[in-house]
């Protein structure tokens with residue numbers, strides 16, 4: 001019989017430690033959120049997703065195009081180290097919406113970060129929904145990260161806050177389906193990104 005320690009090595013445990021540079025990558029995504037382009041997930045993926053759920057054009061192998069050296073180095077490194085990667089974007093309305101309404105602003109994705117990732121194997125929207133809802137809850141309590149494992153993928157969530165007054169103003173509009181009694185203030189968490197990794 002194999003010693004227990006050796007057995008553990010043979011079982012392929014999902015890795016819950018974040019791949020290196022996830023926080024550096026998230027800072028790049030926060031930079032994308034804070035400039036003037038598009039809205040929400042459209043700031044990250046190559047396709048416009050405004051007003052509806054995410055869907056990639058037929059045959060697209062990746063949904064992400066690095067736009068500077070920092071992003072390129074991290075994506076190349078993840079791919080060289082054998083990570084498959086993708087992401088979802090969620091919004092504060094996930095607190096007030098039941099998953100069954102399938103509201104696109106509560107959760108959107110999955111987008112593929114690198115072409116070595118099999119799109120069809122990324123965790124499904126309804127599998128990620130409770131993880132994103134819990135992340136939103138934790139972020140409102142002050143957490144800056146949330147991790148969960150789903151079907152062999154490790155999900156690392158990071159918050160996106162209303163960095164400026166203008167973010168809060170626009171996000172308080174009715175389309176965000178937020179609780180009218182709890183208006184968003186600058187600094188409040190508007191949602192976040194769930195990064196998906198497997199190798």
Ligand code: HEC
Pocket residue numbers: 033034035039040041042049050051052089090091092093104105106160161162163164166167168170171176190191192
């Ligand atoms: C002019 C209005 C406007 C401004 C200003 C704005 N947003 Fe948004 N934001 C939107 C809209 C509309 C969406 C939904 C887009 C879609 O359909 O995916 C969105 C989506 C998002 C999402 C995804 C979750 C959700 O609620 O749909 C995040 C996170 C987000 N914005 C963060 C920010 C941050 C951070 C800022 C400020 C730096 C900001 N936004 C400024 C209109 C705005």
